Amino acid sequence: MTNRSASGDGLSKPPVVCVIGGGPAGLMAAERLASLGFRPTLFERMPSVARKFLLAGRGGLNLTHSEPTEAFLDRYGAARAALEPALARFSAADLIAWCEGLGVETFVGxxxxVFPRSFKASPLLRAWLHRLDSLGVELQAGRRWTGWTPEGALVFEGPDGVETVHADAVVFALGGASWPRLGGDGSWVAPFAQAGVPAAPLRPSNCGFLARWSPVLVERFEGQPLKRIALSFEGATVRGEAMLTVDGIEGGAVYALSARLRDAIDRDGAARPTLDLRPDLTEEELARRLSAPRGGRSLSTHLRKTAGLAPVAAALLREGLPSLPSEPPALARRIKALPLELVGTKGLERAISTAGGVPFGEIDDRFMLTRRPGCFVAGEMLDWEAPTGGYLLQATFATAVAAADGAADWLAGSSTRVET
Structure with a gap:
């Protein structure tokens, strides 16, 4: 087959370009391809696009982060080197400029x-879809990709049955497997494996953890927040908040250490972080305050008055002990380093994001699958993870831009359709 041109330079037909997945990565890849002169078709298995994106926006859509580049890149851990070129191509500054180009003002908290001024995802999505429509992007919702034919055509299931599409380039942006009811269910792993493309197991990231709380603790304090705490594990400490659940603990401080905690549970059967209930006070100062005469006050009242501990924190101090230490220094040590035992990871259905996916060793520097030329991968399908704070969306957008640019480069030099 002759090479196809995006500009319609007289060679038969323009290339058939598909983007599969209607989350942020798919929408961004489609926009980038359309801005380069292609006319991509965007396939989404759900009735509408960006459902998880809209859910994330309910809490005040965190787009990216303003911290210095080196600290920013370090948030991606082992995937830093693989992601760095894409993050340089589409940086936090680029993402902010892109938002404002849609008429969505941002601010740094x-x-x-970095957030939209409105704190909402819906205005941004409406403006984005309008732009995609104006660029000529065709959206086909309710179309689930199920694999390839032996000849290399894409197979879709939809309301009218099964259809095949012969494409010249494809960007896959099918997400991970967190919140599967919103669209990304990880079902792409099986057809990728059948095509010889492996994926690391999809696991929860930025997730809650299971603990064996006593019935009394659960009955009285389920759903109660632990505010202004610090969680430490394997040399890392994170300040933030957490919340007791009926079967464990979740919240920002927990999510930030989720990769370390999850891997320890997988390795050892349990993770044992420590919780500092008063990180703003030294152990010595805390012991001094606890030495104040108790008088006729209950222990909970004494802890609240002298150490500033909420009832839920005081109850957690007692968990697993017949009684609390009576000496102020020993009690201060427990407040500053309360041991927890986490025995499992909460499921993908409630995780914020997913770890695992297509290893970076399976793609080239254009984000093209080396085993399936003409097929590109973006977003959470790739094997990386990051904490919340804007890092997830930033890398999702950046890899989408990189994959779209890679597809454009492929189309400029390829003389074949997507290979089998």
Whole structure:
């Protein structure tokens, strides 16, 4: 087959370009391809696009982070080197400029996180879909990709049955497997494996953990927040908040250490972090305050008055002990380093994001699958993870831009359709 041109330079037909997945990565890849002169078709298995994106926006859509580049890149851990070129191609500054180009003003919060001024995802999505429509992107919703034919055509299931599409280039942006009811269910792993493309197991990331709480603790304090705490594990400490659940613990401080905690549970059967209930006080100062005469006050009242501990924190201090230490120094040590035992990871259905996916060793520097030329991968399908704070969306957008640019480069030099 002759090479196809995006500009319609007289060679038969323009290339058939598909983007599969209607989350942020798919939408961004489609926009990038359309801005380069192609006319991509975007396939989404759900009735509408960006459902998880809209859910994330309910809490104040955190787009990216304003921290210095080196610290920002370090948030991606082992995937830093693989992601760095894409993050340089489409940086936090580029993402902010892109938002404002849609008419969505952003601001930097006190934590350094970047949000839309409205704190909502829906206005941004409406403007984005309008732009995609104006660029000529065709959206086909309710179309689930199920694999390839032996000849290499894409197979879709939809309301009218099964259909095949012969494409010249494909960007896969099918997500991980967190919140599967919103679209990304990880079902792509099987057809990829059948085509010889392996994927690391999809596991929860930025997730809650299971603990064996006593019935009394659960009955009285389920759903109660632990505010202004610090969680430490394997040399890393994170300040933030957490919340007791009926079967464990979740919240920002927990999510930030989720990869370390999850891997320890997989390795050892349990993870044992420590919780500092008063990170703003030294152990010595805390012991001094606890030495104040108790008088006729209950222990909970004494802890609240002298150490500033909420009832839920005081109850957690007692968990697993017949009684608390009576000496102020020993009690201060427990407040500053309360041991927890986490025995399992909560499921993918409630995780914020997913670890695992297509290894970076399976793609080239254009984000093209080396085993399936003409097929590109973006977003959470790739094997990387990051904490919340804007890092997830930033890398999702950046890899989408990289994959779209890679597809454009492939189309400029390829003389064949997507290979089998």
């Amino acid at each position: 006190s934590s350094g996180r």
